[in-house]
Amino acid sequence: xxQLVESGGGLVQPGGSLRLSCGASGFTFTNYWLSWxxxxxxxxxxxxxxxxxxxxxxxxxxxxxxxxxxxxxxAKNSLSLQMNSLxxxxxxxxYCAREWYSNxxxxxxxxxxxxxxxxx
Amino acid sequence: SYELTQPxxxxxxxxxxxxxxxxxxxxxxxxxxxxxxxxxxxxxxVIYQDNKRPSGIPERFSGSNSGNTATLTISGTQAxxxxxxxxxxxxxxxxxxxxxxxxxx
Numbered sequence: 001x002x003q004l005v006e007s008g009g010g011l012v013q014p015g016g017s018l019r020l021s022c023g024a025s026g027f028t029f030t031n032y033w034l035s036w037x038x039x040x041x042x043x044x045x046x047x048x049x050x051x052x053x054x055x056x057x058x059x060x061x062x063x064x065x066x067x068x069x070x071x072x073x074x075a076k077n078s079l080s081l082q083m084n085s086l087x088x089x090x091x092x093x094x095y096c097a098r099e100w101y102s103n104x105x106x107x108x109x110x111x112x113x114x115x116x117x118x119x120x
Numbered sequence: 121s122y123e124l125t126q127p128x129x130x131x132x133x134x135x136x137x138x139x140x141x142x143x144x145x146x147x148x149x150x151x152x153x154x155x156x157x158x159x160x161x162x163x164x165x166v167i168y169q170d171n172k173r174p175s176g177i178p179e180r181f182s183g184s185n186s187g188n189t190a191t192l193t194i195s196g197t198q199a200x201x202x203x204x205x206x207x208x209x210x211x212x213x214x215x216x217x218x219x220x221x222x223x224x225x
Binding site: 035037044045046047050059061062095100103104105106107108110111112113 | 121151153155157162163164165168169174204206208210212213214215216217218219
């Protein structure tokens, strides 16, 4: 069974930093692209960042470029999102999602999410 | 930047057909996916590559994509289908529509 379990969310002050983690199991981790997708309270889904199988390709939504860094540890089956210079508008539930990338691309499994609240 | 537009809400009577549209420039040239999200839960893909259903998704869910519009169709809508639905496509980055709240009443 595919499982994605996020952790690391919490309350942080504006300008602060937080590191999210996502532990994966039930599939061959090194075969898949992975992404972070967020959802602000009462709002829609917003893709944040993606990383390829060996970590050599990364992409970000414009609003987080230069502040967030996506990374993965294939030895530990773990995905991370380092978030710096956090703003109130970064407040959201952050989901880890596996990408199915073959003749098309979609998010086929999602974690349960971890809440990040940026507030003073 | 690329945008996908969905109606904020759609209402349907039980047993009837619900159609949710997603509009974007030349969307038919891309693959569209659809995600269902119920309150307090994570999203679940119900349609990918325009019209493919993942295992475990009921046959009443179908999709199409042509021109500038992708459509999610739910035939014989059930109360359990009440949820938010998001379309999604890739345009160098992943883009989601704003979501449509489906009410079954």
